[in-house]
Amino acid sequence: PHRTELYEDAPSACWPIVYSPDYNITFMGLEKLHPFDAGKWGKVINFLKEEKLIADDLIVQAREATDEDLLVVHTRRYLNKLKWSFVVATITEIPPVAFLPNFVVQRKVLKPLRTQTGGTIMAGKLAVDRGWAINVGGGFHHCSSDKGGGFCAYADITLAIKFLFERVQGVSNVTIIDLDAHQGNGHERDFMDDHRVYIMDAYNRYIYPGDGFAKRAIKRKVELEWGTEDTEYLQKVHTHVEGALNELKPDIIVYNAGTDILDGDPLGGLAISPQGIVKRDEVVFKAARSRRIPILMVTSGGYQKRTARIIADSILNLHNLGLIDKELAASGAENPKVEQMIRDSAKDLTNLS
Numbered sequence: 001p002h003r004t005e006l007y008e009d010a011p012s013a014c015w016p017i018v019y020s021p022d023y024n025i026t027f028m029g030l031e032k033l034h035p036f037d038a039g040k041w042g043k044v045i046n047f048l049k050e051e052k053l054i055a056d057d058l059i060v061q062a063r064e065a066t067d068e069d070l071l072v073v074h075t076r077r078y079l080n081k082l083k084w085s086f087v088v089a090t091i092t093e094i095p096p097v098a099f100l101p102n103f104v105v106q107r108k109v110l111k112p113l114r115t116q117t118g119g120t121i122m123a124g125k126l127a128v129d130r131g132w133a134i135n136v137g138g139g140f141h142h143c144s145s146d147k148g149g150g151f152c153a154y155a156d157i158t159l160a161i162k163f164l165f166e167r168v169q170g171v172s173n174v175t176i177i178d179l180d181a182h183q184g185n186g187h188e189r190d191f192m193d194d195h196r197v198y199i200m201d202a203y204n205r206y207i208y209p210g211d212g213f214a215k216r217a218i219k220r221k222v223e224l225e226w227g228t229e230d231t232e233y234l235q236k237v238h239t240h241v242e243g244a245l246n247e248l249k250p251d252i253i254v255y256n257a258g259t260d261i262l263d264g265d266p267l268g269g270l271a272i273s274p275q276g277i278v279k280r281d282e283v284v285f286k287a288a289r290s291r292r293i294p295i296l297m298v299t300s301g302g303y304q305k306r307t308a309r310i311i312a313d314s315i316l317n318l319h320n321l322g323l324i325d326k327e328l329a330a331s332g333a334e335n336p337k338v339e340q341m342i343r344d345s346a347k348d349l350t351n352l353s
Contacts, residue, residue, distance in 0.1 A: 001166050002068050006121045009129075010060045015326050016126040016133035017054060017315075018119040019045050020062040023137045027108040040308045041116075041137045041299070047312030053319060058326075060126065062119030062135070064111060065154065069121065072166070073158045073190065078146045082110060082153060091148035110153060113140070117156040120298055124160035127252055127296040128168050132285075132324050134315065139256045139300025141184035142209060150182065150208060151301075157254055158190040160296065161197065164252065172196060175250035177241060177284060180258025180300045181268030182207060185214035192217045200244045202237060204228075204269045220244050226269050230276035233261070237280055241287045253288050253295040257281055259302030259310055267303055274310045281314045285323040 010016070025038035037043070048054045070079060081087045085105045089098035097105055116137035126133035140152030148154070157176065164171040176191075178184040178201040188211070191197040202222035215221065222240050224233070245253075259277055260268035272280070281297075288295040299311055318324045 002072075004066070004069055004121075004163075005063055006065065006069060006118055007125050007163070007167060010122070010126060013058065014060050015054055015058055016060065016123070016130040017048075017136065018060045018062050018123045018126065018133065019136040020115050020119065022064070022115040023062070023112055023119070025109060025112050037303065037305055037307060040302070040311075043308035044136050044299070044311045044315075047309060048315060051312070051316055053316060060122060062115050062122060062137075064115045065118040065121060065156075065159070069118070069159070070114070070154060072162050073145050073155050075146045078148075082148075087148075088153065091143075091153050092151050113153045116140075117154040117159060120156035120160045120296075121163050123296050123298070124164050124252070124254075125168060127294040128164065128171065130294075131292075132288075132295050132297075134297045134299075134324075136299060136311075139180065139258060139298035140186065141178060141180060141256055141300060142182070142186045144186040144189040147186075147189075149186075152186060155186050155190060157184075157187045157256065157298065161187075161191075161254060165196065171251040173198065173248065173250050174252055174254060175200065175244060175248065176254045176256065177244065178202070178256040178258075179237065179261070179280060179284070180256050181260040181265065181270050182258070182301060183209055183211060183214065184256060185209045185211035188214035188217035198244065198248050198250065200240055202240065207267065207269055219247075224270060227271045229271050230273055230279075233270070233272055234276060234279055234283065238283050241284055245287055245291055245293070249291060250293060253284075253293055255284050255288075255295055255297045256300045257284075257297050257311075257314075258300035259307045260300075262302065262304060262307065262310065265303055268301070274306070274313070277310050278314045278317050282317060282321065282323065285318055289323050 023041040086098040119135040120138035123133040123135040142150035143152035143155040175198045183203045200220040205223035261270045261272040263271040
């Protein structure tokens with residue numbers, strides 16, 4: 001495989017939480033034209049710092065995915081299309097982007113999305129090494145190898161999985177648990193005929209993208225009605241996550257944790273409370289931890305001002321419950337590297353005595 005900086009080892013003192021200030025889209029108020037809080041990723045990090053969970057030097061700095069990295073999944077033809085500002089305007093749903101010179105679009109819109117994509121790829125390897133990882137951005141589940149849409153310009157979930165298959169020994173099947181309010185048609189199209197990838201997707205059945213073709217790739221389809229509330233939602237998530245993991249024990253879970261299921265989201269059409277979202281993430285992490293399956297979480301959609309606080313609260317809750325930890329969260333996760341480290345430290349102790 002090509003050389004990539006994305007798979008260099010992260011400092012062991014860091015939490016496997018991936019972020020870069022470059023994630024945030026800030027540009028002459030342009031970001032305000034989308035119902036999207038384009039600085040939500042930075043806000044999540046600020047809340048976690050305020051709560052003293054992390055500090056700047058304790059998180060893994062995301063690096064931008066290069067063209068060569070992106071070509072692991074994307075066609076050259078697709079990447080060339082992004083050199084047209086109107087194409088990017090259509091994909092990001094920010095119409096005025098069409099009138100900007102492309103070098104500005106590359107720097108102000110696409111570079112943040114490429115950096116988040118690099119973050120997801122990095123988090124894939126971190127999750128295998130540490131038992132868990134969270135990319136504070138990413139989750140662009142509407143983008144496939146040759147088509148973007150719904151604010152998703154790069155297929156970061158597909159990329160992270162392809163990187164794992166190609167570069168990490170012992171990863172031969174993956175389960176995607178997609179709990180964003182929208183159907184994850186991008187990764188579904190990319191893995192349509194790939195039996196190594198098991199997809200569970202729970203989404204509002206009436207909203208974008210309604211991609212009937214992509215639905216054929218979903219092994220566990222949970223189609224939700226308008227205005228679904230906490231009790232029904234959490235019961236379904238619990239039942240189907242357990243069911244999916246009992247059906248097939250993957251080598252890693254990719255968890256697309258969209259917060260656009262929040263009550264009042266202008267696009268999601270569901271009615272889940274902030275506490276319901278925190279509980280949902282807990283259900284997924286508990287299922288992964290109890291089976292010792294590494295888990296990679298990406299934050300995906302979520303378009304309200306209060307979203308960042310909820311994501312931060314969820315991460316704090318996972319930590320308070322001991323489901324994520326700075327030291328090997330999965331100490332004893334069935335991971336040869338981890339097992340070896342445990343054996344080595346035991347050996348050092350015996351040698352000392």
